[in-house]
Amino acid sequence: MPSASRPAVGTAPALSPVTRPSTVDLITVELRNAIYSGALRVGSGLREIEMARQLGVSRGAFREAAQRLVAEGIVVATPGRGLSVRTIGRDGIRPLYTARTMVETTAARLAVDRASEQQVAAVRSAHDALVQAEAAHDALRVGAADLAVHWELVAASGNAWLQQWMSTLIVEVRIASFTVSDEYTVRTDAAESHAPLVELLEARDADALEAAIRENLDDAVMRLLAPDAVGVQTLEEPRPLPAPRLEPLDR
Amino acid sequence: MPSASRPAVGTAPALSPVTRPSTVDLITVELRNAIYSGALRVGSGLREIEMARQLGVSRGAFREAAQRLVAEGIVVATPGRGLSVRTIGRDGIRPLYTARTMVETTAARLAVDRASEQQVAAVRSAHDALVQAEAAHDALRVGAADLAVHWELVAASGNAWLQQWMSTLIVEVRIASFTVSDEYTVRTDAAESHAPLVELLEARDADALEAAIRENLDDAVMRLLAPDAVGVQTLEEPRPLPAPRLEPLDR
């Protein structure tokens, strides 16, 4: 008979260990989001006294969080000149997308094999959000929803490494998009072009799903590198003015 | 006519920008190496005052470096309980190796397509070092040389993302190996089993190279998870006593 202090074998534990996020965690996601959303422009320097003050944290805590982003590669540190948001120019886009293609295709194959129904449903619901964003003609929301579909696909793989890499890849894709052009453009048929991904995952067709992903990403590279050459109508939107200051963290 | 201050078009620039590594950089590699070499045992806590003193740096600098390793995933931070070297138990080995397989096979295909002769030569010379290490019956050196071959293969791909991921994967593979068993074992035919990788890369045979890598890594998983089930002789060596303290950094 199991002791009272431990859940019986075979039953799901009622409580999971509670872990309060550290301040560094909070700052990290705040910074990452600020870069992702464009509130921190690519190439812009991060003056630490100022940003630490805006975030309401100490300079040390800010620096620790910044070092995490340095390790992720979305912030670069130049000795003596401080930190700045990375830029990913035209030369970096192909390598970035080969890496991304690798992660997504591998994740897709894993997901086809092992994803639960719940995980598949999460992908579909992400796609539903994309459809709605497109109907609203909100370019930024479409861009985010687009990446969310890909994110859920990788999450469905259940592989922690792939998810970690994908989470930084998503930010880097956004960085590349910001670096290449100041105005944010997305294709108007984003939802339609992503529909096969969801359907093929639901059909558990690994080969076709991989092919669809490759096509989707190759398309994205084309659109980034030669936007004029592609005949698809795009939904343009001027780059929104970045929020001049970061939100203070409330802890 | 190009101005005198810039190199002529088409000529390789004579000078590359010199970047002095920051102290945080140095601490980071020092810690990573200490984990990789086993000087810092897996699961061991990193007491910061003590380690900062041993490294001869301030507590703040040490913490910044540690946060980079947290972002890499080879150090975990538990609020209130500090930092500890990650452990990767039996459950984590398969996901780790699927991620690793993905990185290496993708890199291999890129390398077959685009690697320079010089990069291919680097892979071969890494393999030569493996042969020598095996002849010396030095298990730890064999393990390091083994990973070095794989590392050079990924480096030959020329993709920055793959290289970055591989560099942390290598440490994590070592962590898994340390976690699973305290004694370090390597197969005695490591050099022989890696020879095809070099040859197939030189022959630029992508499909065969990928297959060889998959076989090699599947083998490694087997060896880690069921060392008794494999019939290959192994070269065992008791885990060396870790250096009790880190080397002070000289700057």
Add this chain to the structure above:
DNA sequence: ATTGTGCGATTGTAGGACAATCAGACAGAC
């Protein structure tokens, strides 16, 4: 046997201090 409490140790965070370094401006030399 469980619960409550105190204690020592370590971390989390803040803030100050100061040398090192950098970008840009300015003046002087060829």
Add this chain to the structure above:
DNA sequence: GTCTGTCTGATTGTCCTACAATCGCACAAT
């Protein structure tokens, strides 16, 4: 007129000290 050297203000890199918060553990109380 262009280049070179120097100065300056600002910012970073690094260190130190300090203190509250939290944790692990032992011990007493119920």
